[in-house]
């Protein structure tokens with residue numbers, strides 16, 4: 493048995509990578525608010541109407557790993573000239589490179605009523621450069637009334653965030669914007685010389701790719717490990733598919749609880765996902781078969797996103 497050809501399935505009722513991806517906008521409620529807005533002269537917030545355009549974007553204070561909040565803002569105000577407050581623009585100076593080494597998170601988590609917020613990121617020339625789910629609520633992840641974006645810039649400069657209400661722009665909506673730099677890209681240590689990087693938060697998808705996958709998901713680490721240690725290209729796919737597609741990947745599966753072959757260092761552990769979506773993968777880093785202390789240790793990305801991922 494070659495260590496690189498062993499695959500084990502472990503059924504767990506956890507998903508390390510992403511929460512379930514519900515979409516739960518209540519359209520009837522949103523429509524009701526839209527009618528309501530057109531009939532009431534809502535008091536505008538302190539940044540209106542200047543922040544209605546990119547040119548009037550409100551600069552955010554220097555971004556750091558300490559969470560900060562800007563607001564509250566109220567969208568949907570009807571100005572005395574009859575126009576509406578449809579957009580709020582903010583701008584922020586972000587550090588970037590190609591490939592990126594930093595990732596930032598923007599969200600309106602905490603907003604629990606009214607229509608959902610919706611946002612994208614523009615450059616200083618007014619070009620939309622980041623909208624993780626075009627046509628959908630970007631980064632919403634089923635939180636209903638919020639958006640959430642993680643963004644890894646490819647260059648250093650000013651970036652512009654435009655916030656509006658989802659479906660019907662211009663609806664009344666009060667929200668606060670949360671923002672911070674993630675720990676994404678931090679070197680957490682290494683196993684057999686293959687570096688483990690922090691994904692920042694398990695709920696963040698950077699949507700930045702290197703040949704071994706999305707930086708820094710669990711699958712990317714396993715792919716990079718096999719490429720560097722075994723010169724083996726495992727391809728792509730969500731973590732759980734490393735079990736179901738094991739034949740195509742040139743791997744041999746050993747079902748958990750059924751196989752009598754113990755795992756070996758360098759093997760892949762595949763964790764299933766009860767929702768049938770993402771799952772999780774990790775590399776076996778040590779095996780103890782002694783009676784009484786029988787255990788394995790694993791090395792992984794995007795579980796704890798701290799030193800425990802290599803411990």
Ligand SMILES: [Ca+2]
Pocket residue numbers: 539540541543544567577578579580581
């Ligand atoms: Ca505005």
